[in-house]
Amino acid sequence: MKSITFQVRRIRLLALFLGSLLVLTPQLGAAQTFDTKAPFAILMDYDSGTVLLDKNADEPMAPASMAKLMTVEYIFHEIKEGRLSLDDEFVISEHAWRKGGASSGGSTMFAKLGSRVRLEDLLRGIIIQSGNDAAMAVAEGIAGSEIAFSDLLNKRALEIGMKNSTFRDATGLPDPDMRVTARDLAILARQIISEYPELYKIFAEPEFTWNNITQRNRNPLLREGIGADGLKTGHTQESGYGLVGSAVANTQRLIVVVNGLKTSRERANEARKLLEWGFRSFRQVTAFQAGETVAEASVFGGDKGHVELKAKGPVRILVARASDEPLKARVVYQGPLEAPVQADMRVGSLKVWQGDRLIQETPLYTAEAVGRGTLHQRAFDALGELLLGWL
Secondary structure, three states: OOOEEEEEOOOHHHHHHHHHHHHHOOOHHHHOOOOOOOOEEEEEEOOOOOEEEEEOOOOOEOOHHHHHHHHHHHHHHHHHOOOOOOOOEEEOOHHHHHHHOHHHOOOOOOOOOOOEEEHHHHHHHHHOOOOHHHHHHHHHHHHOOHHHHHHHHHHHHHHOOOOOOEOOOOOOOOOOOOEEOHHHHHHHHHHHHHHOHHHHHHHHOOEEEEOOEEEEOOOHHHHOOOOEEEEEEEEEOOOEEEEEEEEEEOOEEEEEEEEEEOOHHHHHHHHHHHHHHHHHHEEEEEEEOOOOOOEEEEEEOEOOOEEEEEOOOOEEEEEEOOOOOOEEEEEEEEEOEEOOEOOOOEEEEEEEEEOOEEEEEEEEEEOOOEOEOOHHHHHHHHHHHHHHOOO
């Protein structure tokens, strides 16, 4: 049976949704009038993934210590899967001590040569202090070497949707082959926040002390009073000053990435201004509540002819506060689905456009299982497909 793509706009809830959007008349594209000094920048709504501002967001750039976010995500994932524990200990090798310690001149945790350090402390060394020694120690402990660890990072990056980034070490120290994009860093930040909420809290801790040396969290947004709770800064001569940040205001979370700025103060100012502009210029509209049916998909040969489709949680659309052009939305899936159909199976998406620009795509899942129908039902469905093409 050949699959075709349907664009579904036939259920009452979706019709109401479209009607509400016509009243609100949001226009995201025209609202992107904010300018930033950052050569690379992106501002993303966390809930919907909507991009509010994009400046060279898909151009490759040197990540500096922002690359440590990939190292952190890999560690968080291994902890979640049960392959690592916060109580695991890693040895500070001579390589990590010399290349990432105090004598290297870079950011460091000041871990002692040959010491064994708990993973929980190493994570704080990486996240709060941007310790190169801490990142190297974990990389060597997991994979034997940084280059072997970078292979794991690149594989993991593809798994979470980072399509245009290449990692060569665990730290972000200069390497001509290591490049990321601002969009990929925003995707990475969104992944960390959504998948590891308890571990993510480390990013908001103001300071960390190790080896009797207290270092303040390097993220300047935490001290700007804008609701920031993460994530990571970076700086090398090649990359300039960069930052991946996130902040919450009135339950709305935004993610910002800037890079290539000239000073640390400029970095903090531009990131803060972007977040403030985003909170000021956009607001969320809930199109569907959690558990609410978004559409129905046709089922071939099942004991039911249709199955309800739902999103994971509420569907929120980010709309500009002032605009004169409506949005349009469609549910798209490959179908009809062929029975048996499993519950909670991703089968389509709710797509939202502003003009010709796709601004949001929300995955949709089957709300229940559909078993195989009787011989009579399957024959009837086959006849329907033959005569009507299931349109």
